[in-house]
Amino acid sequence: MTTALTIQQVAHKTALSVYTLRYYERCGLIAPVGRASNGHRRYSESDIRWIEFLNRLRLTGMPIRQMQQYARLVRQYPDTAFGERKQLLEDHRKAVSEQIQQLQENLAVVDWKIQHYSNLEAKLNEHNNLNA
Amino acid sequence: MTTALTIQQVAHKTALSVYTLRYYERCGLIAPVGRASNGHRRYSESDIRWIEFLNRLRLTGMPIRQMQQYARLVRQYPDTAFGERKQLLEDHRKAVSEQIQQLQENLAVVDWKIQHYSNLEAKLNEHNNLNA
DNA sequence: TTAGTTGTTAGAGCGTACTCTAAGTCAAGC
DNA sequence: GCTTGACTTAGAGTACGCTCTAACAACTAA
Numbered sequence: 001m002t003t004a005l006t007i008q009q010v011a012h013k014t015a016l017s018v019y020t021l022r023y024y025e026r027c028g029l030i031a032p033v034g035r036a037s038n039g040h041r042r043y044s045e046s047d048i049r050w051i052e053f054l055n056r057l058r059l060t061g062m063p064i065r066q067m068q069q070y071a072r073l074v075r076q077y078p079d080t081a082f083g084e085r086k087q088l089l090e091d092h093r094k095a096v097s098e099q100i101q102q103l104q105e106n107l108a109v110v111d112w113k114i115q116h117y118s119n120l121e122a123k124l125n126e127h128n129n130l131n132a
Numbered sequence: 133m134t135t136a137l138t139i140q141q142v143a144h145k146t147a148l149s150v151y152t153l154r155y156y157e158r159c160g161l162i163a164p165v166g167r168a169s170n171g172h173r174r175y176s177e178s179d180i181r182w183i184e185f186l187n188r189l190r191l192t193g194m195p196i197r198q199m200q201q202y203a204r205l206v207r208q209y210p211d212t213a214f215g216e217r218k219q220l221l222e223d224h225r226k227a228v229s230e231q232i233q234q235l236q237e238n239l240a241v242v243d244w245k246i247q248h249y250s251n252l253e254a255k256l257n258e259h260n261n262l263n264a
Numbered sequence: 265t266t267a268g269t270t271g272t273t274a275g276a277g278c279g280t281a282c283t284c285t286a287a288g289t290c291a292a293g294c
Numbered sequence: 295g296c297t298t299g300a301c302t303t304a305g306a307g308t309a310c311g312c313t314c315t316a317a318c319a320a321c322t323a324a
Contacts (some may be wrong), residue, residue: 007271022272060238093246096235100232104232107192107229110225117221138301139301149283154303197280
């Protein structure tokens with residue numbers, strides 16, 4: 001028996017809103033999901049795996065356009081053309097690595113500023129002590 | 133002699149657009165900049181240092197609201213209350229560190245997928261060789 | 265039977281951070 | 295004097311990624 005989850009359950013499981021799940025389906029990020037007899041969506045395990053991977057891409061800042069391109073490749077050539085998909089992911093990995101690098105460099109400057117404030121505080125205290 | 137730069141020059145130097153520079157001034161991120169006799173902005177070196185630090189905050193993803201709060205503190209208490217500013221930066225540093233952590237974790241999953249595609253490609257090639 | 269819950273759709277609205285437009289000013293060069 | 299170009303302003307427009315609304319459908323429990 002395969003578990004078929006409702007949109008609410010998937011929203012909880014993936015930390016995406018039901019709005020977002022429907023939105024992603026509308027714009028082709030998620031292939032049309034199966035339906036129960038009443039027309040309600042029922043997500044399969046493979047739907048959920050796909051959504052979870054999408055979410056990884058999203059959380060690394062991949063724009064929706066690029067996720068759409070990736071989704072298109074997967075659907076168009078399910079069992080071949082890994083190269084193109086791999087290339088897309090590798091380009092993204094490179095971009096994210098560079099972003100992490102940038103974040104670390106900029107964070108170092110913020111750290112420097114925090115240290116600067118610590119020094120100023122220390123001097124202020126010293127001054128107060130001398131005048132006590 | 134202090135160098136006083138035009139908005140164009142500052143845009144080049146900081147990699148922000150002239151629109152953005154004016155926008156930042158409008159919304160209080162940058163204190164009103166000095167003017168030439170013709171009303172054109174002239175940025176001082178300390179203006180530029182401030183803009184460059186703002187840019188660091190921006191590039192680490194600090195929202196404009198928070199930068200406004202920081203700017204307000206700096207202008208309100210220029211020579212005291214370092215504690216509050218320091219706290220703001222420390223909170224931000226924590227948030228950015230966690231974001232970097234998250235990015236690295238999610239990137240690891242992307243890496244795993246890339247590796248997966250490499251393996252599939254290798255199998256595909258092997259198969260083709262056997263049938264050659 | 266009726267109220268309540270959970271879903272459906274198309275399409276409108278929103279928050280963020282810019283980005284651009286329109287109309288005008290000012291100084292320099294022809 | 296006139297054009298050109300760099301600037302000014304207030305305010306409108308844009309791109310992105312959701313987020314919500316309105317109107318309706320289907321099922322359940324009282």
